[in-house]
Amino acid sequence: MPTFLRTQEFDKLLVAFRSAELLAPNALKATSDIQRTGKCNKQANSSMKQNVPNGKAIKRGDRLLTEKPFAFVLQARYRKERCDNCLQSCKVLKCANCQYVYYCSRDCQMQGWVLHKIECPFLKRIYPRNVPDAARMLCKLIIKLDKGGDLVRGYYTQTCSRRFRDMMSHYAEIKNDARRLEHLESLYGVLQEMMGDSVIVPNLTELTSIYGRLITNGFSILDPEMNSIATAIYLGVSVTDHSCKPNAVATFEGTTLHIHAIEDIECLDWSKIFISYIDLLNTPAQRRAELQANYYFFCICAKCTNTTETHEMLAAACANKNCNEFLDINLNNCPRCDAGVSPKHRNAYNEAMTITKTHLEHMKDIAYLDVCKLCLAKQKGYVHPLNVWHLKTLDAAFEAAIDVSKWEEALEFGKELVPGFRKYYGDWHPLLGMLHLKIGKIQLYKCQLTEAINNLKEAQKILQITHGHDHSLLREQLKLMLAQALAESL
Numbered sequence: 001m002p003t004f005l006r007t008q009e010f011d012k013l014l015v016a017f018r019s020a021e022l023l024a025p026n027a028l029k030a031t032s033d034i035q036r037t038g039k040c041n042k043q044a045n046s047s048m049k050q051n052v053p054n055g056k057a058i059k060r061g062d063r064l065l066t067e068k069p070f071a072f073v074l075q076a077r078y079r080k081e082r083c084d085n086c087l088q089s090c091k092v093l094k095c096a097n098c099q100y101v102y103y104c105s106r107d108c109q110m111q112g113w114v115l116h117k118i119e120c121p122f123l124k125r126i127y128p129r130n131v132p133d134a135a136r137m138l139c140k141l142i143i144k145l146d147k148g149g150d151l152v153r154g155y156y157t158q159t160c161s162r163r164f165r166d167m168m169s170h171y172a173e174i175k176n177d178a179r180r181l182e183h184l185e186s187l188y189g190v191l192q193e194m195m196g197d198s199v200i201v202p203n204l205t206e207l208t209s210i211y212g213r214l215i216t217n218g219f220s221i222l223d224p225e226m227n228s229i230a231t232a233i234y235l236g237v238s239v240t241d242h243s244c245k246p247n248a249v250a251t252f253e254g255t256t257l258h259i260h261a262i263e264d265i266e267c268l269d270w271s272k273i274f275i276s277y278i279d280l281l282n283t284p285a286q287r288r289a290e291l292q293a294n295y296y297f298f299c300i301c302a303k304c305t306n307t308t309e310t311h312e313m314l315a316a317a318c319a320n321k322n323c324n325e326f327l328d329i330n331l332n333n334c335p336r337c338d339a340g341v342s343p344k345h346r347n348a349y350n351e352a353m354t355i356t357k358t359h360l361e362h363m364k365d366i367a368y369l370d371v372c373k374l375c376l377a378k379q380k381g382y383v384h385p386l387n388v389w390h391l392k393t394l395d396a397a398f399e400a401a402i403d404v405s406k407w408e409e410a411l412e413f414g415k416e417l418v419p420g421f422r423k424y425y426g427d428w429h430p431l432l433g434m435l436h437l438k439i440g441k442i443q444l445y446k447c448q449l450t451e452a453i454n455n456l457k458e459a460q461k462i463l464q465i466t467h468g469h470d471h472s473l474l475r476e477q478l479k480l481m482l483a484q485a486l487a488e489s490l
């Protein structure tokens with residue numbers, strides 16, 4: 001499943017919290033679909049590197065910014081399989097005192113100790129219960145701010161910087177948002193239990209503004225396979241606004257965030273640089289609702305204001321098999337070929353869409369291949385091949401087939417997914433690059449060498465732009481696979 005860039009994990013946490021997570025240590029079930037991460041990337045203090053000088057023209061693929069997080073937490077479900085400091089997936093050893101956090105090495109433990117020595121007794125107090133990620137993040141932010149964090153600056157140009165307090169708190173919106181207030185209240189309860197009457201616990205007004213900055217500026221840190229593994233606050237990068245048609249993209253190497261340009265841009269002006277906070281494989285109405293609910297703004301980007309996209313994303317297939325019109329199911333005839341839209345055709349489309357939405361909703365965490373195939377069978381001939389619900393089903397089917405090692409089927413779904421990903425994510429998106437990489441990897445395994453080389457080269461072309469030549473995904477995984485495919489094809 002595609003993962004969102006800005007973090008939206010907190011609603012899940014709220015559900016987990018409501019279901020008495022604090023009383024049931026294993027309430028947040030670990031999912032086992034996580035693959036290996038990239039190389040160990042040591043966490044330093046929040047710092048940033050600007051890669052393009054002011055005023056210089058920007059080329060597609062240029063790295064605009066590199067930044068270390070101001071604060072971050074590994075998701076609780078990975079705490080026994082990933083290092084709390086570098087996020088690497090490997091053999092980890094637990095902190096002997098709190099028994100809660102795990103590290104890959106003495107080195108990482110030492111680096112994490114600056115903050116962890118204050119957090120450690122708080123975690124110990126409520127051990128063996130799991131701490132909701134948002135509560136742990138708030139706790140870390142409180143500690144960090146108490147330790148002079150408010151003076152830390154994240155530079156996004158040589159002279160412009162942001163501090164934590166420069167980020168918008170959305171205080172007024174949160175005060176009027178019952179869902180958020182309830183969430184905050186439950187987190188406050190956890191914090192009180194963890195931190196007791198510690199003098200550093202802020203009053204509710206102060207906590208609300210920290211919480212507001214966290215939920216609207218938090219990033220999900222993604223592993224190379226694009227799974228969300230941690231939540232983080234980056235100061236400098238928080239200046240970047242959203243667009244559903246972005247000209248830049250954020251990718252991660254360990255905890256380090258990189259912003260790369262995916263278009264040529266006249267010069268480095270951060271008011272004209274946009275990344276996407278959300279999944280773009282959704283209709284404008286869905287995207288706007290999501291942005292409003294999570295970030296308190298109404299999107300007026302070029303894509304959201306264009307009605308064609310909604311029409312295409314929800315299109316039916318024309319009854320005429322040779323016609324590829326994005327058909328509006330409510331019309332009586334196809335505007336392109338004039339084929340009639342029968343009530344039977346309309347009913348079949350509606351039924352396929354309803355069934356698909358219901359099943360995909362149920363399979364949010366884990367997709368089952370047979371259920372995906374059932375939806376695809378219902379869609380065939382009625383739902384347009386570029387309808388987003390068809391693409392979501394294909395995506396789920398692709399991942400499910402990989403999970404059960406059905407390589408031939410996975411290849412079929414993956415290849416069918418490419419045009420849809422390209423259409424809605426754009427030519428330079430990490431998910432499109434990763435799709436080509438996964439297809440190429442399977443083809444290499446199945447000794448379909450020419451196709452494997454083509455897909456791996458396509459992956460390389462895209463990922464060089466979105467991740468940079470020096471990213472471990474290219475240096476380690478992709479380069480080796482391509483070398484192997486080339487050697488075997490001789």
Ligand SMILES: [Zn+2]
Pocket residue numbers: 040083084085086087088103104105108
């Ligand atoms: Zn580590």
Ligand SMILES: [Zn+2]
Pocket residue numbers: 095096097098099100101116120121
């Ligand atoms: Zn500890």
Ligand SMILES: [Zn+2]
Pocket residue numbers: 243244245287299300301302303304
């Ligand atoms: Zn938009």
Ligand SMILES: [Zn+2]
Pocket residue numbers: 318319320323324325334335336337338339
């Ligand atoms: Zn037609």
